[in-house]
Amino acid sequence: MRDFGHHVGEDTEIYFSLYDSGKQKYLTERFLVKISKEGFSNYIEKLHSNCTVFTDLGNSDLNKDVYLVAHIMRIGKMLYSDSSKKTDKAVNQTQVFKRPHGVAVQNLGDYLASKESDNEEKEFSMKVYQVEEKDFHQLHEFIIRQSGKFSALSTHINYGVIFSVKMLHGELRTIREENPLLFKNVSLTSKLGFPDVIMPGDVRNDLYLFLDKGEFERGGKSTGKNIEVTVVVLDSEKNVIKNCLWGASGMEGVSEYNSMIIYHHNSPAWAENVRLTLPIDKFAGAHVRLEYRHCSTREKSDKKLFGFSFLRLMDKDGAAVQDGQHELYIYKCEDTQKLENCGYLSLPAFAKDYEGNHEASGQFSRSHKEMISVKTLLCSTKLTQNVDLLALLRWKSHPERIQESLQRVLRLGDEELIKFLQDVLDALFALFSTEDGNSTAHSGLVFHVLVSIFNLLDGSKYQHFKPVMDAYIKNHFAAALVYKGLLTSVQHCADWVVSFEKQEPIQKCFKSLEYIFKLIIQSRLLFSRATGGTFEDSFRRDLFNVFTSLNKMLTINDNHIINTQVALLLAVSSVYEQLTEVIPTIEVTKLAGSMVDALPSQLPSILVQAKLSCIKNLVTSKLFQDDESRNILLVTACKHLKFHLTRREELKLCTDILGEILGFLYKQRKYHDEQGKINNCIHHDVDTLCTAVLEVLIQTILTIIDKDVKVFGCLVACLIGTLQLLDEFHYKRLWEVLMGPHQDRKPLKDFLLRAFLVFRNLVRMEVFPPDWLVIKMLTNNVILKALQEFAQPLAFKFLDCRAGYFDKE
Structure with missing residues (x-):
């Protein structure tokens, strides 16, 4: 607040708050500015006394209906006429009352919607109005809606409350660091409620x-x-x-x-x-x-x-x-x-x-x-109003009510569950299995509640709590035997998928696989440490049985479960890296490959997208960085890429996957070249990629070259990237693969003709924007080098008269 233009003659209190006229409710608590009876200009003793920051407000709060409301209270005698007399006498404190004086409002909607709210401080002046005391509580609404009987406190145009506003975006801690002077001893005025995103460590x-x-x-x-x-x-x-x-x-x-x-x-x-x-x-x-x-x-x-x-x-x-x-x-x-x-x-x-x-x-x-x-x-963040949550946390006091408590917890508000996350999880795992690891009468329902909590953490509001969940699993989780029950629960979801009319619970389970398997692995590690690694074969058998059931579920052709299959494919990639903690990386890779291969060849578009997204996640995972595992994954990825490129399906996703593979192989080869070393695995991987997808990549480009397809540039970039990786050995291997064991020249001839057509068109066409000079030069250079290699089979397989290979066509 910059100025208050009314001389009340008594001490005055002005309460500022933000108000949403659409919802007819206050958004924030109040902020108080006190003014002595001598007036505002004589009052300012501290720079921060008339300044506040309204915190925790989200985009949904700051809309066109937001007003700043100022309630002005007179602190003095009961009747205003009395207070103006004999002001020099000492005031009897029992005769000092808080009395309504006036209200001022200012709409902030236009300011918040404008660009100036992002960087500039803006000054406002608002008039003060009065009304009959019995209606004082709703005077702000009268003013906003221009209804009811109210009048200006003063007719003087310059009289009123003058204040300025500046919008500050971001997390409070960051804003404090960026504006240290602004926040020096300033009052923070809280939102009436929690912010849109609750941060770990928030205490209120x-x-x-x-x-x-x-x-x-x-x-x-x-x-x-x-x-x-x-x-x-x-x-x-x-x-x-x-x-x-x-x-x-x-x-x-x-x-x-x-x-x-x-x-x-x-x-x-x-x-x-x-x-x-x-x-x-x-x-x-x-x-x-x-x-x-x-x-x-x-x-x-x-x-x-x-x-x-x-x-x-x-x-x-x-x-x-x-x-x-x-x-x-x-x-x-x-x-x-x-x-x-x-x-x-x-x-x-x-x-x-x-x-x-x-x-x-x-x-x-x-x-x-x-x-x-x-x-x-x-x-x-410390207290709960929910008796159902309390009943769960204190389940030992009333064991006969456990089932009912779990059912009610499923209907809890998400804020309550997140606030008491650690305590809730401890209670759930205590109910999930017995001390010897066997299931209880409540295991199924407990699993359902766990899945609901994990799904909450995937929402934008609570994504910042994922590190809290990870810290709980790593440092606090102590249920060494729950891995058995968790594996069984996931397997049941896969085995019973067709018989479930409502697929949502199973979909939620698959979406939560990341945290379910984090718990499984941590539980297994705790058990191994405690027992010296016993029951290893039993654990591996149970784990592989789960993946067998999941693979079997993916083979089912049923529209009813398509979204469930999609949920599995999109979530399962996060599990594989975790599994390397308990089984060898190569075995994890085989599990990953077998799941992708389990899908039928004829799939609806949504499943094709999910499958390719799963492959993309695999080629960007740590598994792909292991030489032996990469060879397996590359064979699997190339097989499916070839299939879908041939059918012109999901070309954008196919190029995304190819781009990731090419980028990785290029960086690895460059790194080893700089070290003066040769990596035979990378060399072999380039061979695998070249022989599997180069031919179909050229075919695809030739098919869509005269069509207005957005993905065309991506396909060309993948072709150039592939050719850039090839050396003389790879080209010889390509010619051998194309001709096959019977030395049939026709496939090679068809390939060369298509390649020459593509190269000719690429030289003539504007594939890339005019100012992309580097990539244009690189493209021409790669094509030139490729033509030198393509000339070898052309000369020796089709133009050599002595060998009887001359081809007039």
Whole structure:
């Protein structure tokens, strides 16, 4: 805030918050700027006192309906006319009240949508309006919608609240480092809720209490009461928890929070929110007490207590108070000392409070015609409101409810599961198998819950928790026998796939194979260390049986399971590298090759894409870096590439795979050339690639050369890359393969003719953009060298009259 143009004559508090008019809800907690009665220009003592950063806001929050709302409160006498008199006298603190004064709003939607929000600070000025006090809680809506009776606080055009805004993008920690001066002692104003992405290590433990509205009896008076609500929090020992209440950021924590007062009104609406920040160990047994006092306008009168309400922060099962609205009972009490021992805790706090005794009367009687409505919102990474989650975490206390608890956990909100990830996983693995590794009555359902959690981690909101999951598996996971049950569960999914009407659970299982196998492997490693590597044959048999079942599932031609087969092919590549920790790399490679080969030749397009994506993942994996494994994978990849290039299927994916292979082989050969060494494996791999795909690559290019196909340039690049790798030996091998054991010259002749046609067209055509000079020169150079090699069979197999090979065609 840069300036406040109104001279109130009393201390003033301005509460800023962001508001979404479309959803009619506040996005953030409030930020407080205090102004002394001398005015704003005399108040600025600290540079940060009038500046805040609203944090954790996502793209969905910052839309065209976002407004900055400023609630202006007067801190002084009950009546404004009184406050302007005798201001030089000492103020009686019992006669200082928070009173509504005005509201200002400014739409930020246009600014947020514009490019200037990315780099420039922009200044705004907003007018302050007033309304009847009973409608003060909704004045911001009146102004936004231009409805209701309200008027400007001042007709002077320059009067109002002047503030500036600047958008800061990125993670808070990074922004702090980039803007150290901006963040020096600045207040952070939190979002009412969690950010779009919850980061590992995020710690928050805030409970927001919204004072909504109340209904109070007149009490025999002709006019309404001036009601002030005092909020206090007491622990299990019935002691007030000190400095745990924040009416806004930018202020110090207080032990008591006092609401604003609506003058002479028995149905006040406050719309104030208070943040409760308690130590985690204080929540159990703690409660909030709301005390109601009538505040007289007489100078020497104290505030008079006439009732109270309370709300427990945690139930007997350990679940935190539920989010949402609570209509609290109001109990009569005029003596503060009666509240000191908290004898009311045996009473119900609201209608459905099952912890209170509804029959009890005691020293407090309920005012049946009175009530107060409050709302609560928990933003905590430490506490849960969910009794189902608590039931799972405490399953040993009620073993008869385990099945029911697991069913309910499947319906839990994702935030709850992620917040308590480690504790949930520990409980699930304890339920998954017995101490000797056998399955339990709950194993199937536990596996279902595990798969649901792993699928959550694949979502963008929780992808940052993947390292947390990896750290759990590596450092904390201790279930050395669950690998048996996990392998069996995956095999059952593959064996029963056709019999399942709903494929989603099985698809989720296959999408989660990365984490399932991480757990299997870690479990097996723990077991091997504990037993000296016993039962190795049994583990290998179980593992290979799983892959046999998966391969069998891929052979099934059924439209009902196509998406399930796709899910397996897209996810299984992540498993192979992990398996090298427990079985030799060459055996893992054979498993990978056999799975790709298990697919039928006639496939729908979606399965062809999945198969080729799987192959691409394999040729970019660590398996491909092992010489022996690469030879197996290359043979498999080339076989399938040749098949699909011949059929002109998924050419883009085929060129992507070829590009990865060529790139790897080129880098390896260059590296060994620089070392002055010859790598026979790389030499052999180039031979495998050349003899398998060069002919079909040239055929494919010739077929689509006169068509407007986007992938044409990629195919040409693959052809040039392949030819670039060939030496004299590879060309001789190519001619031998083309002619076959019977020295048939026709296949060789057809190949040469197609190659010459392709080369001629490539020289004439503009395959690459005009400014790609280097690749054009490289292409011409590679073609020239290839023609020198192609001239050898042309001369000796078709132009040699002495050998009887002259071919007139």
